[in-house]
Amino acid sequence: MNIKIKQLIYGANTVRRYGVQACSTTHRCKLLVVGGGTGGCSIAARFARKLRPDDIIVVEPSKVHYYQPLFTLVGAGIKKFKESHRPQCSVLPKNIRWIQDQVVEFDPCNCVVHTCAGDKICYEYMVVAVGLENDYDKITGLKEALDDPKSGVSTIYSPHYCEKTWNNIKCFRGGHAVFTFPTTSGKCSGAAQKIMYLADDYWRRHKKRHLANITYATAGKAIFGVEKYATSLMRVADNRRIAVNYCLDLVELTKIGAVFVDDAGRTITLPYNLLHVTPPMSPPADLRRCTELVTDAGYLHVDPRSLQHQRFGNVFGVGDCLSTPNSKTAAAVSQQTAVVEKNLISVMQSKEPKAEYNGYGACPLLTSYSKGILAEFIYDKKPFETFPFDQSKERRLLYHIKTKVFPYIYWKRMITGKWDGPGKIRKIINPFGK
Structure with missing residues (x-):
């Protein structure tokens, strides 16, 4: 045979x-x-x-x-x-x-x-x-809410629920939209904000933004871990009228709302009509x-x-x-x-x-359906940018890099072991960049 x-x-x-x-x-x-x-x-x-x-x-x-x-x-x-x-x-x-x-x-x-x-x-x-792995069980009631098609709860950190996120954004009729980030480190911390900015822009384009209050509830003490990009992202949040709340860790979902614990151990419940959760990971x-x-x-x-x-x-x-x-x-x-x-x-x-x-990491943060910020940094949270311009400013080029260039690099170069990062490109176009 x-x-x-x-x-x-x-x-x-x-x-x-x-x-x-x-x-x-x-x-x-x-x-x-x-x-x-x-x-x-x-x-x-x-x-x-x-x-x-x-x-x-x-x-x-x-x-x-x-x-x-x-x-x-x-x-x-x-x-x-x-x-x-x-x-x-x-x-x-x-x-x-x-x-x-x-x-x-x-x-x-x-x-x-x-x-x-x-x-x-x-x-x-x-x-x-x-x-x-996503530790859904560390947030009481989260898995049940994710599996409920009518709950308004989703996450883009899973192949099982990212399509639900899009459905929730499209069908949103107004109210309180809450986006969370946990105290434990996990995959691409910037993704929790990307989907928030994109939801905001989608509702603006479809004349729904005036019906929404958007809250970003993060367990961290800053909106982003690198100061240069945190400053730019706070400017984006302020301009979009997004309320940023620090030191709030999501611990439970109830019929009343999302229950958070602050750094003093107090519980705070936020009602929501749409909830995007970044689950704890380990x-x-x-x-x-x-x-x-x-x-x-x-x-x-x-x-x-x-x-x-x-x-x-x-x-x-x-x-x-x-x-x-x-x-x-x-x-x-x-x-x-x-x-x-x-x-x-x-x-x-x-x-x-x-x-x-050297601790290199990069986070392309889409801030709308046309622009983005590209955060690049090494150990000690030092910016380490590839391009000879300020990547903390919103630019159309960075949106296209995220949506078109990076997927190509991933499938054709990265997983085939032929991509060592942008180091060689950086040496040519931005040898003295920071």
């Missing part, structure tokens, strides 16, 4: 190997990549060009790969949901082994992981890229359980510069699950994967890792 691509299913476990099929209770590899998101795909692609086909295993349970930054554009009606995802098999390199399963136990002392299906994977080197529980690998907060404990694990030299990490104090964005992953590629190759050659990650 001639089969070009074979699939063998054992319980919940599918092992896909392009060209040749291999499936057993125990798997062995030189490089194990845990997670098939942005970071995992990029690392797999980079090393697929350097190692033999049998050397790399990627463990990822999902059949679908999402470009998560596009969820904001879906929630604002700018893009269709079908544009935000592709089959996982189409974004992974063809000459690696994909185990469609989930790692449920890490054993770094023995260089082994165990999967949900009961398989054992032995590795020489491991890159952890499992991302973050690394997956399976990673958090491995105390040898994680910090007290549950993040992979890596050196913030080399991205090598602080205890296990054969383990590296990329993406949102890291303990590094950078902004959790796709732009950060592009530079992290380049650093890990260089340092992991050095370790494989018994050399000291020398490449350094």
